[in-house]
Amino acid sequence: MPPPYDPRPRRRWPLWAGLGLVLVLLLCSATVVLGVRALDRSPAAGPPSSGPASSPEPGDPLATTQAWLRQRIGALLDQQAGALLRGDEAGWLAVADQTAEPVVADLKRRFAALRAMQVTTWRPTVTSLPMRLEEDGRVEWRVPVTVEHCFVVPQCRTGPVDLSTRWIDADGRLAMVAIEPNQANGPRPWEVSELVVQVGARTVVATTPDLRSRLPELLGEAERAAAVADRFAAGGTPPDRYRIFYAGDPEWNRWYGGGRPEWTAGYVVPVGGDHYEVVLNAKDLHSSVLDDLLRHELTHAASLPGDGHTDGGQWWLVEGLADYAAAAGRPVSRYSSLDEVRRLVAQGSWSGRLADTEPRPTAEAWEVSARYGIGYLAVRHLVDRFGEERMLAFYRAVVVDGKSVEDASEEVLGASWTGLHDACVAYIRSAVG
Structure with missing residues (x-):
């Protein structure tokens, strides 16, 4: 993201297990x-x-x-x-x-x-x-x-x-x-809200007093998610602390300007100094999906360049890596959005090009899940073929260093991107066929 702050959402969460869609200052007194x-x-x-x-x-x-x-x-x-x-x-x-x-x-x-x-x-x-x-x-x-x-x-x-x-x-x-x-880049949570906070070895979690009972669980899950996200750090150096804010309805609509698509369960915001802040939507965020969501968002915070990334043509790679981390090594057959990917492919609503994967803000929840699934499956194919280390080197070359996928594919993976792209698409279709 070229501007120092970009509040656009970085994550949705699908309708899992029958759940609903889940997802500064200063100055003083006395003359x-x-x-x-x-x-x-x-x-x-x-x-x-x-x-x-x-x-x-x-x-x-x-x-x-x-x-x-x-x-x-x-x-x-x-x-x-x-x-x-x-x-x-x-x-x-x-x-x-x-x-x-x-x-x-x-x-x-x-x-x-x-x-x-x-x-x-x-x-x-x-x-x-x-x-x-x-x-x-x-x-x-x-x-x-x-x-x-x-x-x-x-x-x-x-x-x-x-x-x-x-x-x-x-x-x-x-x-x-x-x-x-603060209109340009806020308001940040600590600018406008009373906060209760817990600090761990790798994370800081904060919310409002009415949601304080969630903090112990949030901290525990965040610490476990941080251990996963650290593996994907841009440049190899993880954040000093991951900052996570848990938002009830009023805060979700106010912090960082609000206005996210209905399907957004969480997002990350670059705040300078190579720091990101993570905001989670408390609405319907059941404990059963909190761990995956945190792994996804913290991986964004670790892997994105300090000023963000707005190239929609690489959306599949950015979100695919985060969903790969969220899956925590589970087999592809247990990926939650396979049915949605199958539906999207069967309808012909996807062009078959990875660069055309990013969902519209008005997209229905199932389609959003399907498009995240396309990114996950493409990244999973790269891991299966080249290993996690080389896949991550490819990601960094494209997302962090700004190289084209064509150049990065030749330099890092030793393969033509045209052929590799077609192989990723074939893998996606095979996985849901």
């Missing part, structure tokens, strides 16, 4: 007297200044006030970051307007969620000059902020989140009055 000097660390700010920005005087140009505000708000955010990392809620809230109850409540919830997620790095940067806003005689400043952050692991490769904050300036005393909704 603060600004006595701290800090150099602007924003990459968009140009060369570092040699000292603090000049205090604006009457008649000064707008740019003088903007530079002064930018530097001082950056210093306040640095103070706030330190408070978050040491667990000091009062210090975290100290930059907000105490009379602005919505932002105080917002910040309290964010503080609790970030601490529950075991935040280990929180590095804010004011990314451009504040913008002056005036309405009914009240002047506010919109201040864009990017925060590099980590969870659980102290030295992880940080991922960015972009925030838009609003501040007031009363005679040199600054206070945050609002954090605006």
Whole structure:
């Protein structure tokens, strides 16, 4: 995916065993007297200044006030970051307007969620000059902020989140009055929801308090799924932790913008720093399919390149690998969607080309299952013919390195893709014949 965030679904789950289809922030409170000097660390700010920005005087140009505000708000955010990392809620809230109850409540919830997620790095940067806003005689400043952050692991490769904050300036005393909704890449769960969290050796699982009873099972299954997904890591290095969010109906429709097709049971989102976050749909997600779904989604998180992948022509390979991992070594005869694949092939609704496999968002559930099944069977044929290691090398050449299937087939598998493609299609038809 070329953009840093792509909320498109990465997984459905079929109607199994009669089941229904299953499947950030900052800033604070209390007006603060600004006595701290800090150099602007924003990459968009140009060369570092040699000292603090000049205090604006009457008649000064707008740019003088903007530079002064930018530097001082950056210093306040640095103070706030330190408070978050040491667990000091009062210090975290100290930059907000105490009379602005919505932002105080917002910040309290964010503080609790970030601490529950075991935040280990929180590095804010004011990314451009504040913008002056005036309405009914009240002047506010919109201040864009990017925060590099980590969870659980102290030295992880940080991922960015972009925030838009609003501040007031009363005679040199600054206070945050609002954090605006994150439209571009969110909202992330910890931005908008109260969270309960459990952390394992390889995974972090989080949900809302009303679903806390599912956490022990989620963590256990996630840890087992991580051991499988680690085998398929892009570049051979697994994620430091897999991050998994379990969403009830309101959260499913809100986290990362919602709006997934009805058949989606889970998806992954690239969030920067080579990290993905996994969101599972709690609706009808029975324990009997949770393990397979987690193996599928965590394999995406491990195997996709850091900025995602949007080439629909390779959808079969991306989803086929994830379903291969989900199958956990079961024989092809026990693959759950063989009947759906048989129906699709018999109807002639599939062109017979692997590049034409991705389902439409409006596709019926059975057809979605069938198209995932085509991807699984094609990947399974590659494993049976070349072994798992060479199949994975082929996958990485195409999906991670961006090579064409033709070039990757010749270089990695030593076979013409035209013939190999036809062999995969013949295997699929034979498996459901």
